[in-house]
Amino acid sequence: MIIAEQKSLDELKSLVGGAQKVLVVGCGTCVTVCFAGGSREAAIASASLRMSSKLEGNAKQVTDVTVQRQCEWEYLDQIAEQVKEADVVLSLGCGVGVQAIAEHFPQTWVVPGLNTKFMGLPTEQGVWVERCAACGDCILGLTGGICPIARCSKSLLNGPCGGSEAGHCEVNPEIPCAWQLIYDRLNSLGKLHLLLEIQPPKNWRTSRDGGLRKIVREDLRLVAEKE
Amino acid sequence: MTVGEQSNGYLVGSNLERVLRAGHFAVTGELGPPQSADSEVIRKKAVLLRGYVDAVNLTDNQTAIVRMSSIGAGAILVQEGLEPVIQMTCRDRNRLAIQSDLLGAYALGMRNLLCLSGDHQTFGNHPTAKNVFDMDSIQLVQMVAAMRDKKVFQCGDVFKGQEPRFFVGAAAAPFADPLDFRPYRLAKKVKAGASFIQTQLVYDVPAFARFMEKVRALGVHRETYILAGVGPLKSPAMARYMKKDVPGILVPDELVERMERAGRPWAGKKPDELSKEDKKARSEAYKKEGIQICIELIQALRQIDGVAGVHIMAIEWEEAVKPIVEGAGLYPRPVVPLSAQAEAAS
Numbered sequence: 363m364i365i366a367e368q369k370s371l372d373e374l375k376s377l378v379g380g381a382q383k384v385l386v387v388g389c390g391t392c393v394t395v396c397f398a399g400g401s402r403e404a405a406i407a408s409a410s411l412r413m414s415s416k417l418e419g420n421a422k423q424v425t426d427v428t429v430q431r432q433c434e435w436e437y438l439d440q441i442a443e444q445v446k447e448a449d450v451v452l453s454l455g456c457g458v459g460v461q462a463i464a465e466h467f468p469q470t471w472v473v474p475g476l477n478t479k480f481m482g483l484p485t486e487q488g489v490w491v492e493r494c495a496a497c498g499d500c501i502l503g504l505t506g507g508i509c510p511i512a513r514c515s516k517s518l519l520n521g522p523c524g525g526s527e528a529g530h531c532e533v534n535p536e537i538p539c540a541w542q543l544i545y546d547r548l549n550s551l552g553k554l555h556l557l558l559e560i561q562p563p564k565n566w567r568t569s570r571d572g573g574l575r576k577i578v579r580e581d582l583r584l585v586a587e588k589e
Numbered sequence: 590m591t592v593g594e595q596s597n598g599y600l601v602g603s604n605l606e607r608v609l610r611a612g613h614f615a616v617t618g619e620l621g622p623p624q625s626a627d628s629e630v631i632r633k634k635a636v637l638l639r640g641y642v643d644a645v646n647l648t649d650n651q652t653a654i655v656r657m658s659s660i661g662a663g664a665i666l667v668q669e670g671l672e673p674v675i676q677m678t679c680r681d682r683n684r685l686a687i688q689s690d691l692l693g694a695y696a697l698g699m700r701n702l703l704c705l706s707g708d709h710q711t712f713g714n715h716p717t718a719k720n721v722f723d724m725d726s727i728q729l730v731q732m733v734a735a736m737r738d739k740k741v742f743q744c745g746d747v748f749k750g751q752e753p754r755f756f757v758g759a760a761a762a763p764f765a766d767p768l769d770f771r772p773y774r775l776a777k778k779v780k781a782g783a784s785f786i787q788t789q790l791v792y793d794v795p796a797f798a799r800f801m802e803k804v805r806a807l808g809v810h811r812e813t814y815i816l817a818g819v820g821p822l823k824s825p826a827m828a829r830y831m832k833k834d835v836p837g838i839l840v841p842d843e844l845v846e847r848m849e850r851a852g853r854p855w856a857g858k859k860p861d862e863l864s865k866e867d868k869k870a871r872s873e874a875y876k877k878e879g880i881q882i883c884i885e886l887i888q889a890l891r892q893i894d895g896v897a898g899v900h901i902m903a904i905e906w907e908e909a910v911k912p913i914v915e916g917a918g919l920y921p922r923p924v925v926p927l928s929a930q931a932e933a934a935s
Contacts, residue, residue, distance in 0.1 A: 515709050516680070516720070520727040521774045523706045524762030524789055527836035533709045545767045558773060560781055563684065563728045563743065 363483070364392040364456045365490045366399060366476040371410055374452065377473040381422070381449035384411060386475065387441065387463065388428030389455040396490055399454030399476050401428035407454065407475060432459025438466045445470055480512075498568030498575065504556055506547040511564075513540035519561040521545075593738030597927060600737065600784060601756040603700035604672045605644040607925040608898075609785065609814045614891060615898030616919050617674060617787065617816060618642035618910050620666070622657035631662050635669040637907040641914045643922055644701055646787070646900070649676040653713025660694045667698040674758065675699050678707025683723035684732065684743050691733065695753035702755040703787060704729040726759060727781045733757050734782025759783035761815075763791070763800035765837035772803040785814040787900040790831070793839040794889045801893050810895030817890045820902040821909045822879035824872070825849045844882060851878035880909055884916035891917075 369377070378384050386408040394400030408426035415422040427444055429437040432455030438445075445451055445463070450471045453460040457478040464472045480492035495512035501519075502509055511517045515525075515533040522541030525532030531539045548554050566572065593600050600606060608615050618638045623630040638645055645666060647659040663673035675694050677687060691702070706726045710718045724732065732743045733755055740752045759778040763771055775786060791797045797817065804810055822828045825848040832840035855863060855871045863871070887899050899917075903909040914920045 516706055516722045516725070518706060518722070518725040520725050520777060521770060522765065522767065523726075524760070524765045524837045525709070526766045528766060532836045533711055539766070542767050545770050557770065558777065560727055560731065560777060563724045563732070566723065 363395055363481070364458075364478060365396045365480050365482050365492075366393050366456050366478045368398050368403060368407070368454070368476055369474070371414065374407065374411060374475055375414060377475070378411065378422070378450050378452055381471075383447060383449045384408075384422055384424040384452055385441075385444055385448035385450070386411070386424065386426035386452045386454060387432065387445075387459075388426065389432040389453075389459050390428055390430040391433075393454060393456055393459075393476060394428075396484070399456075399459075401426075404428050404454050407452070411452075432456075433462050435462065435466050438463060442467070496569070497564070497566070498572075499565060501561075504561070505544045506551060506553065506556075508540060508544045508547060510540045510544065513538075513543070519564060521557060593734070595754075599927070601700050601754045602927050603644070603756045604925075605674065605701050605785070606756045607927065607929065608643045608923055611923065611925045611929055613898075613923045613925070614919065615814065615816060616642050616914055616922065617644050617646060617898065617900045618907070619646040619648065619900070619902045619904055620662070620907065621648050621651060621904045622659065622662040624654065624656050626657065628665050631657070631665040632669060634907045635666055635671050638910055639669070639671055640922060641910050641920060642901070643898075644672040644674045646674040646676055646703060648904075649678045649705070649707070650681060650713070651676075651708065651904075653680065653708045653710045653715070655714060660690055660697070660699065663694065663699045664697045672701065673699050674701040674703050675755075676703045676705060677729065678705045679722050679724050679726060679729055680707030680710060680720050683721050687724070687729065688732070688736070688742060691736070691753050691755070695751075695755065700754070700756060701758065702733060703758045703760065704733065704783070705760055727778055730757055730759050730778055730781040730783050738782075756784055757782055758785040758787060760789070761786050762789045762837040763797055764789065764793070764839045771800065772807055772809070775804060776807050776809045779809050779813045783813055785816060785897075787816045788818040789837050790818045790820050790902060791886065791890065792831075792844055793841050794886065794893075796839055797890065798893050801895050805895050810897075814897035815895055816898040816900040817893075817896050818900045818902060819883055819886050819890070819913075820904075821876070821883040821906065821913060822848055823906065824875045824879075825852065847882060848875060848878055851875050876906075876909070880912050880916065883909070883913050887913070887917040887919070 386404045388399050388401050388404030404426040408424045412424040427441050429441060431437050445467050451463055452473055452475045453463055454475045460472055460474045481494045482490050482492040485491050492512055497511050515531050526539040526542055529539060529542050531537040548556055620634050647662045649659045650656055659675050663675050666673045704726050710720050734757050735741055736752055737754045740748045761775045828840050828845045828848045831838045851874045852871050855867055890896050901910055
């Protein structure tokens with residue numbers, strides 16, 4: 363899932379700036395699961411902004427609402443009225459959610475309340491770690507299900523650099539060396555021969571480097587749109 | 590004649606290639622370009638290395654600190670009559686930039702290239718920079734070997750004019766983890782086209798001998814020239830730092846103790862009890878011992894089957910190279926004419 367982290371209250375305050383009517387919009391999907399922008403966090407952010415504006419002598423009207431998915435327009439239709447009334451929308455969705463609101467409500471000023479961090483998973487309660495870099499051309503079949511693009515600090519494709527020590531990356535002892543993990547896993551599964559093949563330079567066109575990415579599935583498109 | 594060789598029997602014919610092909614025990618040195626645009630720094634260091642090494646590595650923004658480019662500094666070395674080994678990392682350039690810089694390097698007279706991944710930018714003085722890593726070091730070796738042997742750019746386009754011909758090398762980290770994979774990774778680099786290998790600093794000769802045993806079992810030493818990395822210790826503090834904090838470097842306790850013993854005449858005194866002269870004399874004693882250790886390491890490494898030379902890393906202490914090379918009995922350096930290989934082949 364998409365993992366995000368809430369911006370500081372100071373930054374939220376400066377983002378909503380001089381607006382009087384603020385609508386905080388939470389999202390019920392990824393950012394709810396990672397406790398960054400669900401209905402609970404939206405209510406807290408909303409109350410914090412309300413209280414701090416009151417303390418500063420300029421009480422703002424701050425309300426909050428949470429939709430099931432900010433990244434789909436049909437869910438945004440449900441809050442169209444509230445959005446119209448707001449001077450600013452503070453989105454607690456990921457970067458996709460913020461842009462979905464901006465795109466769907468051209469007259470509305472929308473600002474991000476979260477920093478979208480990465481695609482990953484919780485490894486324990488309260489800890490999330492990156493797993494996928496969305497390079498668009500998955501090589502996990504060569505590396506035993508461990509991604510060196512996302513998890514090696516240098517995104518190396520042909521094995522560990524000289525900075526692998528006792529299982530961690532020299533960049534930070536908190537980072538496990540992806541290539542040590544790959545080596546151990548292939549070794550335990552009897553597939554070390556996969557590491558002996560030279561992997562050619564990657565085609566980064568399928569990654570963000572190729573420009574805006576888009577998928578069109580003709581089999582799923584509505585007939586009316588096709589014509 | 591094997592793939593890529595020219596009619597004279599050499600891939601490139603650089604001095605380093607000639608010395609190695611003639612079977613001499615090669616000596617390469619290293620020069621760290623300055624954190625400035627001052628060409629005099631390079632010229633002064635060149636004087637200290639001239640005649641004592643077969644080629645000089647020029648680091649590419651080592652430890653991710655911005656310095657004069659290795660190719661810029663290499664052009665100065667060529668003017669000074671020394672042979673550079675250009676270091677090229679994958680950290681700062683994508684495949685377009687690497688290839689175009691190498692065309693320039695060849696045009697300026699550079700003939701040896703060492704392909705590296707590159708230290709991560711978070712270690713250097715621009716930790717907020719975006720890194721590149723479009724390719725890795727093995728892909729880089731493969732690309733530059735193909736530019737030379739197949740006369741193609743990475744994209745497959747064929748050179749219409751002069752192709753860049755580099756004697757291509759790569760690095761090896763014999764003591765980094767996963768330890769068991771290291772000989773195979775070296776083999777991979779050689780398969781990609783590395784004609785020579787320069788290793789990380791070796792202080793633990795038995796550990797390196799064990800690594801070389803595995804390398805020999807793979808037969809890799811017959812397909813490439815392996816230069817063991819050595820470097821003089823400057824002080825016991827440096828020995829302890831390398832032992833404790835630098836990944837992939839093993840420093841035996843015995844060497845740390847030897848460095849400490851060198852300072853024994855000044856032991857038991859607090860830093861403020863030592864005069865300036867005392868400190869200077871102690872520093873000299875440390876350096877003398879560091880050089881002596883380095884000489885002994887070279888002599889021991891030379892006995893290991895498959896070691897074709899040494900790479901002396903005395904960065905910011907280039908003065909040490911002369912006594913090390915002389916002390917190890919490796920001076921004067923051999924002169925191998927370009928015609929030697931053709932004669933041997935005929």
